Amino acid sequence: MxxxxxxxxxxxxxxxxxxxxxxxxxxxxxxxxxxxxxxxxxxxxxxxxxxxxxxxxxxxxxxxxxxxxxxxxxxxxxxxxxxxxxxxxxxxxxxxxxxxxxxxxxxxxxxxxxxAIAFDEHDEHGDEHDGHDDHDDHADHDDHGDEHGHGAHAFEWAGLFDLKAGTYQWSFAKVDGDYADPAMKMVMLAASDIEAVEEAAEGLLEADASDIKMGGDTLIAADMAYALTFDADKDITLFTVEITEDGTYAFFTEHMPFEFEADAHFFKDTSGADVEPIAQEPEGDHHAHGHDDHDDHDDHAEEGHDDHHGHNHGAxxxxxxxxxxxxxxxxxxxxxxxxxxxxxxxxxxxxxxxxxxxxLEALEAEIEASIGALPAEQRTVVTPHDAFGYFAQSYNIRFEAPQGLSTESEASAADVAKLIEQIREEGINAVFVESITDDRLLKQIANETGAVIGGTLYSDALSGEDGPAATYLDMMRHNVVTLSQALGS
Amino acid sequence: MIWDLFLAPFADFGFMRRALLGCVAVAVGATPVGVFLMLRRMSLTGDAMSHAILPGAAIGYLVSGLSLGAMTLGGLIAGMVVALGSGFVARFTTLREDASLAALYLISLALGVLIVSTRGSNVDLMHVLFGTVLALDDASLVLLCSFASLSLLVLALIYRPLVLECADPQFLRSVSKLSAATHFTFLMLVVMNLVAGFHALGTLMAVGIMILPAAAARFWAGGIGTLIAAAAAIAFLSSLSGLLLSFHYSLPSGPAIILVAGVIYTLSLFFGPEGGVIAQTLPRRRFET
Structure with a gap:
């Protein structure tokens, strides 16, 4: 090649x-x-x-x-x-x-x-399976209803940010499979502090007129209220915030922005770094709002995302x-x-x-044709390294991480048993090995469950010049062929 | 209750049955060799050999990937070179066997680490070198069982000279030319069983299933025959309990098996009738009546 x-x-x-x-x-x-x-x-x-x-x-x-x-x-x-x-x-x-x-x-x-797809439901590499159990605790969110009516304000939250000119990203993520609210209003004003523009913001929020914004749209500081509508088909809806001049900006939101945080901070700059408000109303940190169960959040302000152990993945x-x-x-x-x-x-x-x-466009058509030919009920596979979130989203294949198996330590019989039960219960059709992980155990598991061993999927690295995935195009083709061969049989 | 605890894991999961079969094969093959190692005061030789094998297996992996054949062959060659080399040095120079063995296995280990490092791959080799008893496929099981059978067969062939060599090496050397051959064949057996064990338990754990049951059995039996039987039984018991612990308490299986053997060894140390701590401290007469 x-x-x-x-x-x-x-x-x-x-x-x-x-x-x-x-x-x-x-x-x-x-x-x-x-x-x-x-x-x-x-x-x-x-x-x-x-x-x-x-x-x-x-x-x-x-x-x-x-x-x-x-x-x-x-x-x-x-x-x-x-x-x-x-x-x-x-x-x-x-x-x-x-x-x-x-x-x-x-x-x-x-x-x-x-x-970007947020790491929410699927945790990282299957390293951290305690994470899964935590999800039950998120039930607290349902109680938020009683908080919504508090205060006389048209907004639940206001935050003042010191921002440089440039673009930022405001994200609304599903928590427990749903957005806390399907839409909400937001006002963004250049201001030196919250009090100064509070009344103006309230007026804008209460006015019927508002500019409807969908995921991916750009928001600028203006004398208007945005009606943000969240994409129900996606796990996360992103809005671009465009700042044309350095300065402080006040944001007024109809609901708590923290209610839409799955794993990541709601406001980030283009490098992915969290942007924190210099002042906010109600004051104090957002942990008071029933979010204590999000253990990740505790470190947000200080450290970013180092708490995602294993492989330095962020949100x-x-x-x-x-x-x-x-x-x-x-x-x-x-x-x-x-x-x-x-x-x-x-x-x-x-x-x-x-x-x-x-x-690339030809490749995309090719992929859609060959994946589209697969039967709808045969689209669930297991890979050891959870790297196919985007592939899953684009091409409608379900990727399951092996439950309990860590790449870091020696496996226990309990872990292997758990994975086998998962494969049996969830009707998983194929088990794939990856170019960078030891595959002996997976082969054994596939043998036992009758799932097909699907060959090697390349996720994070190309193969050498002579390998099947020497270029990006080769890699994607190889993965798709490997997938459809395993699933089509 | 008994079903859930002891039988269900093996009934429900094929990998547990495979793991058990693999352990039984290693127990049957390796423990008699371990007993002779102990009797010949060569217990640490097993450990040295396991280090000597590691580089061979690593080179095998680097040459042809995760191939059972290449890694087995690599391990066997490295082990045999060190075993034969140290035996040769001991017999034909003034250096004794322990020193020459230590020298050769250290050289082999350093060479292996060097090769692995210069290869510079980001693939975690230790992963590969720590085999796991939970991932035994058909080929590995066939290999383990054939090695165990071969080991028993060869042991039966050299049994008499080996026992003699344990009891009185000088005598054997004076009456027979078989002394050197016996010694080398025995070292081959050690290497072979360690290579087999390394597929099942990983390089470092393999030596545990060889030595610990033998050492524990020493407190329960006097004769060589009963000693071997007791050691094999202890190895089997450790494997079974270790696997069950790994299943019920989510422990890594290799260390669990070796630690159970360790617990049995410690208990034997105190309660064993043949020279255990309690038996030693009690007046002799009470045992004789």
Missing amino acids: FSRRSILRSAAAVTALSLPFSGSAWADEPLPVVASFSILGDLVAQVGGEHIALTTLVGADGDAHVYQPTPQDARAVAGAEVLFVNGLEFEGWMERLVESSGFGGMQVVATDGIE FDPHAWQSVDNAVIYVNNIAAALAKADPENAAAFEANRAAYVAE
């Missing part, structure tokens, strides 16, 4: 290492760029072509979750003009690497603009590339960033992008 591109790519990687790390590329020299892991690297190479010298940090078959950067990586990052990362806290080690290497170029988050599933639609967004982001860093070759990048997006 030695394509012309892959040869170019390896040549490019070699050049990147031998480049003098001056930080400024000659006009006719390829642009030194770094991608964090193999899949992203492939996408960058497709767009950049011969105009970039690409170094990929976590190579084929490597696990980017638990990667340990090497000194060579730091050198490559230091010499790069553009650094591509997946974002969504996929590369937990990247921030430190960027700091320690003294990287001065442009860092591009490839998942920018993607509708969102980072494996966004598992949906081809998202890959198109990746490619668009990559092309835009490359054009910005190297305007002279912008036309070439755009041509590569367009050609590759056409390939």
